[in-house]
Amino acid sequence: MSVDLxxxxxxxxxxxxxxxxxxxxxxxxxxxxxxxxxxxxxAKALGDPIRLQLVDVLxxxxxxxxxxxxxxxxxxxxxxxxxxxxxxxxAGIVDSERQGLWxxxxxxxxxxxxxxxxxx
Amino acid sequence: MSVDLxxxxxxxxxxxxxxxxxxxxxxxxxxxxxxxxxxxxxAKALGDPIRLQLVDVLxxxxxxxxxxxxxxxxxxxxxxxxxxxxxxxxAGIVDSERQGLWxxxxxxxxxxxxxxxxxx
DNA sequence: TTATTACATTGACATCTGTCTTTTCAATAG
DNA sequence: CTATTGAAAAGACAGATGTCAATGTAATAA
Numbered sequence: 001m002s003v004d005l006x007x008x009x010x011x012x013x014x015x016x017x018x019x020x021x022x023x024x025x026x027x028x029x030x031x032x033x034x035x036x037x038x039x040x041x042x043a044k045a046l047g048d049p050i051r052l053q054l055v056d057v058l059x060x061x062x063x064x065x066x067x068x069x070x071x072x073x074x075x076x077x078x079x080x081x082x083x084x085x086x087x088x089x090x091a092g093i094v095d096s097e098r099q100g101l102w103x104x105x106x107x108x109x110x111x112x113x114x115x116x117x118x119x120x
Numbered sequence: 121m122s123v124d125l126x127x128x129x130x131x132x133x134x135x136x137x138x139x140x141x142x143x144x145x146x147x148x149x150x151x152x153x154x155x156x157x158x159x160x161x162x163a164k165a166l167g168d169p170i171r172l173q174l175v176d177v178l179x180x181x182x183x184x185x186x187x188x189x190x191x192x193x194x195x196x197x198x199x200x201x202x203x204x205x206x207x208x209x210x211a212g213i214v215d216s217e218r219q220g221l222w223x224x225x226x227x228x229x230x231x232x233x234x235x236x237x238x239x240x
Numbered sequence: 241t242t243a244t245t246a247c248a249t250t251g252a253c254a255t256c257t258g259t260c261t262t263t264t265c266a267a268t269a270g
Numbered sequence: 271c272t273a274t275t276g277a278a279a280a281g282a283c284a285g286a287t288g289t290c291a292a293t294g295t296a297a298t299a300a
Binding site: 203218221 | 248250
Binding site: 067083098100 | 275
């Protein structure tokens, strides 16, 4: 993953075959480093079909969902699901609570707002 | 990447400490396999900050942008940029046209619609 | 023709990812 | 206490990813 993302600056080309323009200069990018890093992190976490469906289930379900209910939804082993949930947690998309033996996951809706707004 | 994503089905647990419910049954997921695969593919392509900024520049710029204008915006070598553009092309997010020596890239806005709607 | 330019492709490399099995850990059951 | 259960963590492993240098290719310039 790129971590050294620079602030973008337009440096017009100079060497160019006589008289011909390459293209109109691009607009100065609205999405700056930090925002791009944040949104790409969220997009990356959603970039796996199982994780995307996990988020979908958690979003559609009002409240918190037990891992024991999520496991049978997917054809993957329990530790693999746990791994995906951790990725979503690390990206700030979901959080979890322990209650006795069970772990309940829920979406942090604000985590998707920035990416959602940018995509709209 | 998971390619064998099943249609999700809720199979209620049976083994459970006496009398205690794990949680409310989750809703049947609205996002099915194919849709999840498509949206995850798009999200994955956006899951790199350079690619996300590339898409941002191309979206904000009305029209088609020459690669020669994109290269100086980023601190990466030209083949690396070419690689990222190919990823975006493979995901159906952008397309390109050749005109003489130059290659012009542009966003296919419809490619983002499904993910955008799901996130909203 | 020969040189140069714009971009893509190839090959190499270290790192990351998704998956599984095995193990660990905390909480509950008996 | 010990056994069991739900979930996370550790370790292994094949495959993917991001990067760059070098090379390839097609078009233009001289």
